[in-house]
Amino acid sequence: MLKKIGLEKLNEFVSALIEKGTLFAPVKGDAGVDFQEIKNAGDVTLDFYNTLQSPKCVFFPQTDDMVRYRLKKETTDIEEISLDFEPRIAFGIRPCDVKSFEIMDKLFTRGGIVDPYWESRRKNTTIMGYAFDAVDPADFYGAFGIHAADTTGSDVFMVKGEKNLLLKAITEKGEKLLSSVDTLEDALEEDRKYFEERLKKGAELETRTLSLEGVAGKLRDMFGSPYWEKVAAPCLNCGVCTFVCPTCHCFDIQDETLFGEGTRRKIWDSCMFTDFTLEASGHNPRTQKSQRLRQRVNHKFSYYVTNFEVTSCVGCGRCTRSCPVNIDILTVVEEAVESV
Amino acid sequence: MHNPYRPIPVEITKIVTEVDTNDIKTFRLSFVNKEDEKNFKYIPGQFAELSIFGKGESPIGIASSPTQPGYIEFTVQKAGVLTSALHDLEEGTQIGIRGPLGNSWPIDYLEGKNIVIVGGGFAFTTLRSLVNYMLYEDNRSRFGNITVVYGARTPGLLIYKNELAAWEERDDIDMYVTVDKGDETWAGREGFVPTVCKEVGPSSENAVTVICGPPIMIRFTLPVFFDLGFSKENIITSLEMKMKCGIGKCGRCNVGEKYICKDGPVFSLAELDKLTPEY
Numbered sequence: 211m212l213k214k215i216g217l218e219k220l221n222e223f224v225s226a227l228i229e230k231g232t233l234f235a236p237v238k239g240d241a242g243v244d245f246q247e248i249k250n251a252g253d254v255t256l257d258f259y260n261t262l263q264s265p266k267c268v269f270f271p272q273t274d275d276m277v278r279y280r281l282k283k284e285t286t287d288i289e290e291i292s293l294d295f296e297p298r299i300a301f302g303i304r305p306c307d308v309k310s311f312e313i314m315d316k317l318f319t320r321g322g323i324v325d326p327y328w329e330s331r332r333k334n335t336t337i338m339g340y341a342f343d344a345v346d347p348a349d350f351y352g353a354f355g356i357h358a359a360d361t362t363g364s365d366v367f368m369v370k371g372e373k374n375l376l377l378k379a380i381t382e383k384g385e386k387l388l389s390s391v392d393t394l395e396d397a398l399e400e401d402r403k404y405f406e407e408r409l410k411k412g413a414e415l416e417t418r419t420l421s422l423e424g425v426a427g428k429l430r431d432m433f434g435s436p437y438w439e440k441v442a443a444p445c446l447n448c449g450v451c452t453f454v455c456p457t458c459h460c461f462d463i464q465d466e467t468l469f470g471e472g473t474r475r476k477i478w479d480s481c482m483f484t485d486f487t488l489e490a491s492g493h494n495p496r497t498q499k500s501q502r503l504r505q506r507v508n509h510k511f512s513y514y515v516t517n518f519e520v521t522s523c524v525g526c527g528r529c530t531r532s533c534p535v536n537i538d539i540l541t542v543v544e545e546a547v548e549s550v
Numbered sequence: 551m552h553n554p555y556r557p558i559p560v561e562i563t564k565i566v567t568e569v570d571t572n573d574i575k576t577f578r579l580s581f582v583n584k585e586d587e588k589n590f591k592y593i594p595g596q597f598a599e600l601s602i603f604g605k606g607e608s609p610i611g612i613a614s615s616p617t618q619p620g621y622i623e624f625t626v627q628k629a630g631v632l633t634s635a636l637h638d639l640e641e642g643t644q645i646g647i648r649g650p651l652g653n654s655w656p657i658d659y660l661e662g663k664n665i666v667i668v669g670g671g672f673a674f675t676t677l678r679s680l681v682n683y684m685l686y687e688d689n690r691s692r693f694g695n696i697t698v699v700y701g702a703r704t705p706g707l708l709i710y711k712n713e714l715a716a717w718e719e720r721d722d723i724d725m726y727v728t729v730d731k732g733d734e735t736w737a738g739r740e741g742f743v744p745t746v747c748k749e750v751g752p753s754s755e756n757a758v759t760v761i762c763g764p765p766i767m768i769r770f771t772l773p774v775f776f777d778l779g780f781s782k783e784n785i786i787t788s789l790e791m792k793m794k795c796g797i798g799k800c801g802r803c804n805v806g807e808k809y810i811c812k813d814g815p816v817f818s819l820a821e822l823d824k825l826t827p828e829y
Contacts, residue, residue, distance in 0.1 A: 276555055279603040285644065286603050293551055299555055321812070323797045326551040430806070433826055462802030463555070465605045465793045474603060476555075479800070488632030489792045490608075495828060505804075508826075513807035 212397035212405060213388050217256075220375065224251035226391045231297035231336070234268045236261055242335050246299075256370055259346055260304050264456030264528060268300045269331040274476040276327070277461075279335075281470045293326050298335040299387070302368070302505070305360035305412075306351035306524040308339050310456035312363055316518040317459055326529050327476065336387050338377075339364030348527030350540050352417035356524060359412020369408045376405045378394055410460065417525065420540050426515040426550045429508050429543075441542055442503040444535040449480035451529035451537070454507065457522045472545040481505045503537075511543055553766065554797050557601035557646025560827060563621060565641055569704030573628040574672055576613060579647065590650065592616055593657060593680035595788060595816045598649025599796050600624060600636065608632035609793040609811070612650065613675040615682035622647075625675045625709060641815050644797045651796040652815050655680050655787065664694035666752045668771060670743050670763025671702050676788060677762050679708055681717070690722060692826035697752050700777060701728040701743040701767075705736045726750055744770040760786045772819070782819035789815045 227233050233248040234257050243258035243266045280287040311332065318328040341359035351357075361367040365384030368378045376397060379385035383511045388394060397405070452458040462479040466472050478488060482502050488494045495504050514522035525540070530538045564578035566580070566774040581587035592612055608630065614623035630638045639645070644820075665684065669677045677700075684693045696716065702708045708727065718725045728739040728746045739746065745765065753757070759775055761768060767785065774786055791803035791810040798812030806826025808814065818826075 277603070281604050288603065290553075290556065317799060320798065323554060323799075324551065324800055325797075326553050327555075330551060373594075418762065430826065433828075459799070461794070462800070463607060465604050465606050474606055479802070481801065485793050489790070490633065495791070501828075508806075509801070509804070513804065516807040 211385055211389055212378075212402055213377045213394040213420050214374045214397045215394050216374055217370070219393065220254070220256065220482065221251040221392075222393045223375075223391065224254045226393045227299055227301065230387060230390065231299045231302060231334075234265065235301035248301075249515055250301050254301070256302060256340075256375065257343070259342075260307075260526065262527065262528070262532070262547070263454050264310065265300055265303050265307050266310065266456050266459075268335060269297060269311070269328050270314070270459065270461075270478075273475050274327050276476065277474040279472055281330070281467065281472070284538050295331045299338065300335055302340040302362040303337055303364070304342055304526070305339055305358065305362070305364075306349070306354075306356050306526045307456050308334045308337060308363040309351075309354065309356050310524045310526070311337070312458055312467075313457050313518075313520055313522055313524070316520065320518075328385070328543045336365045336383050337363065338366040338368055338384075339380075341367070341369045341412055343370070343408075346527055346531070348530040348538070349525055350418040350420060350527065351525035352508075353420040353525050354421060354521060354523070357413045357450065358415040358417075359409045361409070362517070367532075369405050371401075371404055374401065378400055378405060393465070406489045409518060418540060420544060422521060425482075425521075425543060426512040427548055428547045429512040432550045434507070434548060435484045435503070435546075435549060437546055439498075441545070442498075442500040445480050445482075445503055445537060446501055446535060447484070447502070447522040448534060449482040450532045450534070451539070452480040452482055453478060454528040454532045456524060456526055456528070457510065481509070503542075507546070508541065510539075517542050552768050554648070557599070557648050557794070558590070559583065559644055560622075560647050562639060562641050562645065565639075567649060567710040568711075569624060570704075573707060574625060575628075576623055576709075577626045578623050578647070580621050580778065582644065588618075590622070592622070592650035593654035595655035595676050595798075596650040596652050597676075597815065598622075598624070598647050598651055599793075600626070600632065602635050602639075604633060605632050605635040605647070607648070607699050607794070608636075609651070609796055611676040611679075611788070611815075613678055614677045615686065617683055617686035623670070625678075626674050644714075648729070648796060650757070651812070652811055654820075655816055656732055657683075658741045661692050661760055662694065662756075664755070664757040665666045665696050665698070665757040666757060667696070667761060668743060668747060668761040668763070668767070669700045669708060670700075670767040672709060673762040673764065674700055674709055677760060678713070680760065681723070682713075685723060689691065694756065695724065696722070697726070697750065699722045699726045699728070699743060699750060700793075701741075701746065703730045705729050705738075705819075708755050719750075724750075739776035741767045742770070743767050747771055748777075751778060754781075754784070758784045758786060762788050782823060785819040786816060787819070787822070789817060791815075815818075
């Protein structure tokens with residue numbers, strides 16, 4: 211099923227989507243474009259390269275409330291936050307970011323121990339992928355077999371033409387969504403042609419690349435190398451790389467109490483911070499920033515590969531674009547592997 | 551959907567101050583709902599997250615044995631936010647618990663073998679669970695000789711004093727309790743754990759040693775067991791690490807690709823050798 215809508219009627223379409231579920235879509239802010247829950251259709255933009263932060267917030271918000279409590283003199287009242295999440299729509303997700311969801315699924319459902327906060331939202335969400343039409347020099351999603359107009363993992367895949375937004379249903383879920391929105395028109399033969407052409411062109415766009423063969427093992431072999439001190443020397447421990455990353459999933463569990471009332475919540479954490487591994491005894495196995503940078507790189511390119519047979523990186527380029535001291539994870543991995 | 555982050559309500563039914571410095575207490579917990587008690591099936595060596603709303607959670611080894619039904623026990627040193635808050639609570643207070651978590655002492659592997667338990671200081675909690683499990687009358691015949699070497703810095707720092715005394719009385723367990731330095735009331739053994747292990751000199755024939763203690767004790771005890779002929783497969787220990795979720799998701803307790811909360815905390819020395827040399 212291929213549908214289309216004139217770009218001038220985008221607001222109408224977005225309004226219709228809001229009716230179908232909680233909509234997360236790109237919104238232009240002061241610093242750049244980011245995914246937000248949409249209340250006003252006019253906020254949504256399709257004019258961006260990629261968002262500053264990844265769309266992981268759709269399933270894994272930065273703060274995720276689990277329990278609200280009220281501390282009383284003798285007892286504590288507890289109210290669990292419902293896991294019956296409403297249907298959601300994730301709109302305008304770039305192909306590399308779509309891939310990140312599948313990578314995170316592996317962790318959040320591993321060994322039959324399911325994180326219900328991730329899984330309930332994930333099951334309830336329709337993903338509307340969105341083709342890139344250019345390549346940023348920081349990106350290297352090609353290294354992971356993803357291309358600029360890769361429809362894998364999307365329920366609906368969108369291509370923006372000069373006048374229209376073309377939408378193709380990839381899964382049953384996507385078909386259900388598209389057929390329920392009557393603001394959409396059926397695509398014509400020429401639209402079909404354009405759509406196919408864009409997919410083909412997407413596959414031909416080249417990003418930077420990296421050979422992943424043997425990387426996991428080589429990183430293991432050079433664990434004790436002084437290379438890590440050299441490469442981590444400029445690192446400021448700001449943690450921005452982990453916050454913008456679509457596959458960084460480390461979190462803390464914290465209680466925040468104010469005047470006897472509070473919330474227990476999951477909160478994004480970062481392996482770049484010293485207190486990430488600080489024990490109550492004062493012992494800390496990762497006091498050096500070189501140890502922490504090594505942890506981040508190895509987690510993604512070695513440990514995750516050993517545990518899940520997939521690299522925990524999609525080459526979206528966000529950490530490279532965001533890093534204040536220009537640490538580029540692709541270069542770090544490349545040089546590390548070469549140093550063995 | 552089952553929520554592994556949801557703490558199960560339990561009530562503190564008994565608190566025992568274990569040491570003369572007052573900073574180590576054993577908390578006996580009973581399940582508020584009988585259904586939860588039935589579902590909480592654990593094996594010695596596992597741990598659980600203790601939870602107090604407003605203070606957070608802390609991963610603590612289970613000190614009781616599943617052969618002691620009706621309650622579970624945790625021996626906790628006052629150290630951080632949660633454990634300090636816990637130490638201030640009184641009997642009758644309700645708290646939360648998540649678990650059981652982690653792997654366990656390898657009971658199947660230990661069966662039919664002579665077991666040498668080596669503990670130091672406060673790190674005797676899950677070892678106590680294991681000893682009580684093996685001494686349980688229905689289980690005792692499944693294991694060979696049981697030898698326990700347990701030491702603390704001073705007599706006042708030995709935990710489970712009544713239980714140690716009761717075990718001394720039994721003839722199906724060999725007890726060697728020692729302190730680094732005795733006091734005027736101490737009539738027992740003096741000496742460091744590694745030295746005592748050497749004196750006791752347990753045979754490595756069909757034997758496994760299970761060791762828990764401060765790093766310094768472990769460092770000097772291991773060579774003793776190597777000299778006695780114990781292979782790395784037959785030296786088993788339990789690791790500690792900062793944890794939050796306890797179920798292998800939150801990402802902080804890894805050593806290389808292994809997560810201490812999920813793949814551990816129990817490892818043999820042979821398994822530890824294969825880990826990334828992070829610590």
